Amino acid sequence: MITLHMVLLAAIVVFALLAVLLTDLLRSAISLALASVALSIIFFQFDVPYAGAFELSVGAGLVMVLLVSAIGMTRRTPPEQEEKGKPLVVVIPILALIVVAIIDIAAFLTLKSQAATPTPSLPAPATFSETLWQVRWVDILAQLGIVLTGVFAVLALFRKEGGLIGTPRDESTADSEDSLGS
Amino acid sequence: MDPSHIWLYDLIIVAGLFLLGFVGLLLMRNLVKLLISIEVLTKGVSLALISSGFARQNPFVMQSVVVTLIVVEVTVVAVALALIVNLYRRTGSLDIRKLSDLKW
Numbered sequence: 680m681i682t683l684h685m686v687l688l689a690a691i692v693v694f695a696l697l698a699v700l701l702t703d704l705l706r707s708a709i710s711l712a713l714a715s716v717a718l719s720i721i722f723f724q725f726d727v728p729y730a731g732a733f734e735l736s737v738g739a740g741l742v743m744v745l746l747v748s749a750i751g752m753t754r755r756t757p758p759e760q761e762e763k764g765k766p767l768v769v770v771i772p773i774l775a776l777i778v779v780a781i782i783d784i785a786a787f788l789t790l791k792s793q794a795a796t797p798t799p800s801l802p803a804p805a806t807f808s809e810t811l812w813q814v815r816w817v818d819i820l821a822q823l824g825i826v827l828t829g830v831f832a833v834l835a836l837f838r839k840e841g842g843l844i845g846t847p848r849d850e851s852t853a854d855s856e857d858s859l860g861s
Numbered sequence: 862m863d864p865s866h867i868w869l870y871d872l873i874i875v876a877g878l879f880l881l882g883f884v885g886l887l888l889m890r891n892l893v894k895l896l897i898s899i900e901v902l903t904k905g906v907s908l909a910l911i912s913s914g915f916a917r918q919n920p921f922v923m924q925s926v927v928v929t930l931i932v933v934e935v936t937v938v939a940v941a942l943a944l945i946v947n948l949y950r951r952t953g954s955l956d957i958r959k960l961s962d963l964k965w
Contacts, residue, residue: 684867688874691908695878695901699885704893711897718904722927725915730927734907737935742900745935749942750893753949775883783876787869790913810921811928818929829936836943 684724690717708746715739729807871912878905892945892955896938903934 694714701707715738722731811819878901885898907927914923945955952959 681867685870688870691904692874692877692881695881695904698897699881699889699894699901704891707894707897711900714901714904718908721908722911725911725920727911727914727920727924727927730907730911730924730931733928733931737931738904738907741935742938745938745942746893746897749946752946753893753955775880775887779876779880779883782879783872787872807921807924811925814922815925815929818925822929822932825933825936829940832940833943836940836947 680724684721687717687721687724690714691721704750705747708743708750711746712739712743715742727807868912868916871908875905875909875912878902878908890956890958892948892957893942895957896941896945899941900934900938903930906930 691714694710694717697710698707698714701710715734719731719734719739722728722734882898882902882905885901886895889895889898907930910923910927910930911920914920948960949955
């Protein structure tokens with residue numbers, strides 16, 4: 680059991696590393712989806728099947744579809760020369776490693792001390808549905824608001840000129856306006 | 862599985878995912894790669910939440926939080942990709958260095 684867990688953790692790190700470092704965006708998106716698959720298997724292993732199913736369907740499936748669609752709408756541009764900031768390639772990971780290590784040690788010590796002194800807690804709900812609908816019901820409303828906001832934002836970003844509210848604009852003037860604007 | 866040991870291992874991996882995400886955010890110039898780096902950070906947060914819930918023997922609350930996190934995550938990805946496609950149509954590039962129109 681613990682061997683499988685270690686293998687899955689290693690798979691997450693390897694695929695996340697590939698997702699960040701690969702230059703090909705499509706391969707990067709596929710690596711991210713594979714990392715999500717490994718994470719969802721860990722969720723199933725921890726006996727949290729709803730989170731695992733969400734991670735597998737939404738985190739691995741839908742996000743990858745969205746990424747591949749967006750990559751398909753763009754085309755590959757050659758990487759440009761880095762003029763300055765080359766030493767940052769070495770310095771930034773080291774600084775990030777130090778910061779993350781400090782945060783990690785602080786979190787570990789804090790949580791360890793909290794675990795040593797048990798605090799009185801509310802009676803835990805028996806099932807996930809009780810937790811979701813009775814304890815975390817505000818999250819459902821927040822999710823609804825966030826999803827609606829996202830839908831309206833995407834609709835606004837992809838709206839066409841001359842829709843129900845707008846009026847069709849002249850293409851020749853529109854091109855000159857765009858060139859002036861950029 | 863001993864929850865405390867598993868939690869410690871998971872915390873190390875979470876630190877690694879955070880490191881990867883921050884390095885990607887700081888070093889990458891491509892907008893899609895920046896979004897992928899944010900996704901890697903989110904995977905670390907999900908793993909930290911579920912592992913902490915498992916270690917505290919109370920996974921249900923963390924499970925509902927992670928479900929909320931995934932919904933927020935996919936909304937952020939959808940809106941960010943719509944922005945990226947619009948910016949690409951306007952500038953013809955995914956390089957963040959080309960997006961300096963707001964500077965003066």
